[in-house]
Amino acid sequence: MTKRAFYDKAGRGLTLLCAAFVIILTISIIYYIGSKGLSSFICNGVSLREFLFSDQWRPDRSLEEGGPQVGSLAFIIGSITVTLLSVGISAPLGVIVAIFIVEIAPGWGQRLLQPAVELLAGIPSVVYGYIGLSLLVPLIRSLFGSGGFSMMAGFLVLSVMILPTIISVSTDTLRAQPAEWKHASYALGATRWQTIRMAILPAARSGLITAVVLGMARAFGEALAVQMVIGNTREIPTSILSPIMTLTSAITMDMGATVQGSVWNSALWSMGLLLLLMSMFFILVIRFVVRRGAVQ
Amino acid sequence: MNAKIKNNLATITFWVGAGLVLLILGTLLGYIFYHGLKSIDWQFITTPPETIRAGGGIGPQIFNSFYILFLTMIISIPIGLLAGIYLAEYAGRSKLAEGVRVAIETLTSLPSIVVGLFGLLVFVNATGWGYSIMSGALALTVFNLPFLVRVSEESIRGVSRELVEGSLALGATHWETIWRIIVPCAFPSLITGIIITSGRVFGEAAALLYTAGMSSPPLDFTNWNIFSHTSPLNPFRPAETLAVHIWKVNSEGLIPDLRRVADGSAVILVLVVLSFNFGARWLGRLIQKRFTAV
Numbered sequence: 001m002t003k004r005a006f007y008d009k010a011g012r013g014l015t016l017l018c019a020a021f022v023i024i025l026t027i028s029i030i031y032y033i034g035s036k037g038l039s040s041f042i043c044n045g046v047s048l049r050e051f052l053f054s055d056q057w058r059p060d061r062s063l064e065e066g067g068p069q070v071g072s073l074a075f076i077i078g079s080i081t082v083t084l085l086s087v088g089i090s091a092p093l094g095v096i097v098a099i100f101i102v103e104i105a106p107g108w109g110q111r112l113l114q115p116a117v118e119l120l121a122g123i124p125s126v127v128y129g130y131i132g133l134s135l136l137v138p139l140i141r142s143l144f145g146s147g148g149f150s151m152m153a154g155f156l157v158l159s160v161m162i163l164p165t166i167i168s169v170s171t172d173t174l175r176a177q178p179a180e181w182k183h184a185s186y187a188l189g190a191t192r193w194q195t196i197r198m199a200i201l202p203a204a205r206s207g208l209i210t211a212v213v214l215g216m217a218r219a220f221g222e223a224l225a226v227q228m229v230i231g232n233t234r235e236i237p238t239s240i241l242s243p244i245m246t247l248t249s250a251i252t253m254d255m256g257a258t259v260q261g262s263v264w265n266s267a268l269w270s271m272g273l274l275l276l277l278m279s280m281f282f283i284l285v286i287r288f289v290v291r292r293g294a295v296q
Numbered sequence: 297m298n299a300k301i302k303n304n305l306a307t308i309t310f311w312v313g314a315g316l317v318l319l320i321l322g323t324l325l326g327y328i329f330y331h332g333l334k335s336i337d338w339q340f341i342t343t344p345p346e347t348i349r350a351g352g353g354i355g356p357q358i359f360n361s362f363y364i365l366f367l368t369m370i371i372s373i374p375i376g377l378l379a380g381i382y383l384a385e386y387a388g389r390s391k392l393a394e395g396v397r398v399a400i401e402t403l404t405s406l407p408s409i410v411v412g413l414f415g416l417l418v419f420v421n422a423t424g425w426g427y428s429i430m431s432g433a434l435a436l437t438v439f440n441l442p443f444l445v446r447v448s449e450e451s452i453r454g455v456s457r458e459l460v461e462g463s464l465a466l467g468a469t470h471w472e473t474i475w476r477i478i479v480p481c482a483f484p485s486l487i488t489g490i491i492i493t494s495g496r497v498f499g500e501a502a503a504l505l506y507t508a509g510m511s512s513p514p515l516d517f518t519n520w521n522i523f524s525h526t527s528p529l530n531p532f533r534p535a536e537t538l539a540v541h542i543w544k545v546n547s548e549g550l551i552p553d554l555r556r557v558a559d560g561s562a563v564i565l566v567l568v569v570l571s572f573n574f575g576a577r578w579l580g581r582l583i584q585k586r587f588t589a590v
Contacts (some may be wrong), residue, residue, distance in 0.1 A: 004469055004472070005469070007469070007471050007472075008469040008470055008471040008472070010471075011470075011471035011474065011475075012386055012470070012471065014378055015378045015379065015381045015382035015385075015386060016382055016386070016392075017378075018374075018375045018376075018378035018379040018382065019378075019379045019382040019383065019387070019392065019393075019396045020392070020396075021375060021379070022375075022379050022396050022399050022400060022403070022441065022442075022445060023392075023395050023396055023399045025399070025403070025438060025441070026398075026399035026402050026403055027399075028418075029403075029406070029410075029411075029414045029438070030402075032414055032417050032418060033410060033413060033414060033417075036413075036417060093313055093316065093317070096309060096310055096313035096314075097310075097313050097314050097317050099310060100310040100311070100313060100314040101314075104307065104310050104311070104314075105314075109314065112318070113314060113317065113318070116317060116318055116321050117317070118573060119321055119325070119570065119573075120317075120320075120321055120324075122495055122499075122569050122570055122572075122573045123324065123499075123566060123569070124498075124499025124500070124501070124539055124565055124566070124569060125499070125501070125502070126499070126501045126539045126540075126542045126543050126562075126565070127328065127499070127542065127562050127565060127566055129542075129543070129546075130542055130546060130558055130562050131324060131327060131328065131562075133546055134331075134555070134558070135327055160320055160324075163317065163320075167317075190299075191299045191300065191302070191303035192303055192306070192307065193299075193302055193303040193305075193306035193307070194299060194302075194303070196306070197306075214405075217405050220407070221405075221406070221407025221408070221409065221410070222407070223407065223408065223409040223502040224501055224502050224543050227547075228543065228546060228547065248407065248409050248502075251409055251413070252409065252502070252505065255413070255416070255505075255506055256505070256506060256510075269413070272409070272410055272413045275407050275409070275410050276406065276407075276410050279402070279405045279406055279407060279410070280402060280405075282405060283401050283402060283405055
């Protein structure tokens with residue numbers, strides 16, 4: 001084999017190795033987080049039902065008082081409600097802005113809004129958290145008279161954070177739609193709104209759903225920005241003004257303060273595993289939506 | 297209500313939506329810069345922080361952020377580039393390629409706190425390094441890699457096929473073509489993509505809390521012995537980055553001038569990240585001009 005042929009083979013092998021590394025890395029993340037996350041059920045004897053459906057969170061209670069309890073329902077509900085509420089704001093607003101960019105003002109709208117969206121996406125999440133803490137929390141406190149640290153502060157911060165994701169994915173989808181359908185709709189005498197509602201939006205449906213699910217995944221997994229503004233009370237929230245705690249904020253706050261192997265610590269790893277499973281679930285949803293969209 | 301009125305109402309809604317996004321962005325940036333620029337001066341960005349008294353700076357945090365970013369990029373660029381080359385040039389529609397794509401999707405959507413947890417298990421505990429710059433850089437590699445693979449795959453796919461076929465027709469091997477033709481041609485967009493991902497890495501905090509740690513030992517910036525504990529270059533010392541510092545002072549800070557430190561840190565973090573984002577595009581265009589005369 002000549003030197004050139006050898007380099008050719010070796011180069012190919014090297015790229016293959018790096019590609020395989022990405023797969024191995026992913027599998028080892030799933031393996032390590034999975035085995036550590038399951039240890040609270042296997043080693044510490046916590047029942048899965050207690051972890052998922054009980055709101056009794058007393059991880060530091062001594063054995064004489066009945067042993068530690070790690071029901072994480074309050075955190076799970078916190079994560080889910082804050083995610084859904086933020087998507088409830090951002091999904092309509094994001095799609096509206098994407099339509100504005102693509103259909104209403106393709107020229108200057110794009111030149112002005114595209115960089116604006118990139119700027120929003122570029123602001124680091126701790127900065128969002130800090131602005132939430134120093135601007136939004138006092139505002140909520142003075143408007144509604146509560147403590148300010150609340151679910152409301154959390155989902156408002158999150159909705160701004162996931163907006164760029166939703167806008168940019170929606171914009172790409174809308175732009176990829178064939179122009180003929182739009183032209184056909186206008187030719188039939190439809191107004192712009194009718195065209196958007198009946199030709200453009202239905203055609204782009206699977207892409208728009210993907211955009212929203214991606215935003216949802218980002219909201220569910222966000223840790224610090226949320227943790228800084230939600231007040232972190234370990235109770236099931238009763239209104240949008242009550243302080244709450246999410247899975248990510250529980251991990252952020254307690255992981256460094258608990259002893260490895262304790263029930264409390266293991267429960268935090270199980271929450272990490274739950275976050276991992278949720279992010280994989282969101283990917284599956286997207287794959288499903290895209291496949292169905294492709295069939296239609 | 298007839299179709300025309302509905303149409304006008306819809307148009308107004310779209311304008312309001314677009315205006316709202318611009319308003320939010322303006323408020324955010326205005327707030328950061330108005331409060332931040334008041335708080336920074338040369339002393340603030342060069343001196344170490346105080347724990348109880350007022351008047352501390354963020355010098356070591358800025359250094360740590362750049363140092364971790366540097367190490368992260370050193371580790372992740374070769375892997376990301378080569379994996380991207382594999383996907384764009386060799387993989388085709390093979391099973392392995394499909395596996396890599398699924399892996400990248402999984403890694404992309406992984407919450408960064410979970411990346412931090414993985415780092416805590418493997419790079420902090422299993423290696424025995426404890427909270428260290430190296431652990432942080434490896435965790436950020438995991439965080440950064442999927443984006444980098446995508447960037448390099450897309451850049452390489454963007455190279456015109458005629459050039460590639462010309463090179464192959466002249467008798468160059470595939471590997472020679474990749475290194476002499478494809479990578480140089482993809483260079484401008486590679487650089488742009490790499491700098492943009494750097495901005496993400498620079499602003500990341502959640503993955504670093506339990507890998508690089510939340511404290512910074514006293515540093516002696518005249519000590520260049522990388523094995524010394526006070527040397528800023530020692531990769532096995534704990535290091536709090538700028539992004540982590542913003543979180544830390546707000547949640548556990550005892551200093552009386554907390555607000556000033558947080559404002560100043562936030563504006564510097566945002567300035568660096570935004571200059572990465574916009575600098576990347578500018579540099580990409582510049583290199584494009586210099587290299588290709590197009």
